[in-house]
Amino acid sequence: MIEARGLTKRYGPTVAVDDLSFSVAPGKITGFLGPNGAGKTTTMRLILGLDRPTSGTVTVEGRPFAQVAQPMRHIGALLDAKALHGGRSAYNHLLCLAQSNNLPRVRVEEVLGLVGLTDVARKRAKGFSLGMGQRLGIAAALLGDPQILMFDEPVNGLDPEGILWIRNLMKALAAEGRTVFVSSHLMSEMENTADHLLVIGRGKLIADCTVEEFIAANSQLTVRVRTPQQDQLTKLVATAGGTVRENGDGTIVISGLEPRQVGDLAYDNSVRLHELAPAQASLEQAFMELTASSVEFHAGVPGVPGELAGLAASAGKEA
DSSP states (O other): OEEEEEEEEEETTEEEEEEEEEEEOTTEEEEEEOOTTSSHHHHHHHHTTSSOOSEEEEEETTBOGGGOSSHHHHEEEESOTTOSOTTSBHHHHHHHHHHHTTOOTHHHHHHHHHHTOGGGTTSBGGGOOHHHHHHHHHHHHHTTOOSEEEEESTTTTOOHHHHHHHHHHHHHHHHTTOEEEEEOSOHHHHHHHOSEEEEEETTEEEEEEEHHHHHHHTSOOEEEEEOSOHHHHHHHHHHTTOEEEEOSSSOEEEESSOHHHHHHHHHHTTOOOSEEEEEOOOHHHHHHHHHGGGOSOOOOOTTSTTHHHHHHHHHHHHO
16 A cells, blocks of 8 residues: 655755645556656655655555665565666576565566566676566566555557566556556556556646546547438437537547437437447547646647748758
């Protein structure tokens, strides 16, 4: 269990974490979401005692993490997979961690096998690919067989097989009753993995709920319809108080009416339907809707009329 109460961190005039209060419960995967600069990594560092809060408290199993005698037996964390000595082999990197935390040598072999690095265990870590380095970081987090796991962007650099592997690993750890806290920018992966969500923006907590509750609260249920009588159905929907937009694939998307209402309209007016299906927004769409005002950096979109021309003109002047 991780508990934060009034957690605040300031760096000069900048408030990175602003009065956060939340709990991360065991037995489930809690996704930690937010735009860049929202304060996610700072919060994780505060949990691990790597930074001190300006005010408020955060505890791990009822105590500040700095007071835990054998930290790797209580919590395993992956914040930066590159934080290792590149001249050491994967085996020696883990062995050093094990010996410094009074963990048995046999545990090194076990976690190397678990993450799929047994065949490269004696190779220097500086020659590892991004995905291999990520697996080594996950192995280090698992080394102490802890009850709490914290992962910051765990699928970074992993191939599809690796992504499926870490997803199933996190689910298995949660099923064992462990606390799994994971931060990621990949909304589709969080939608497939997380049971609960904590969402922050500009350092403040803006959502604390299940994935299903988050999507329902921050998006509108729509109805996708395919019909050869599109114009007639569009007029009927407008009369009934709904709105219609073309989806670009031969279907239309209806907002403001439930699927049964659309079906009744079509039936009562002899409109033939080839498809009628509810279309719930994705986690990504709901996240973008909720955090639109919390995004720190807004980039332009190449291709907007006049924008590319302006960029080209600027480039020509510089050349």
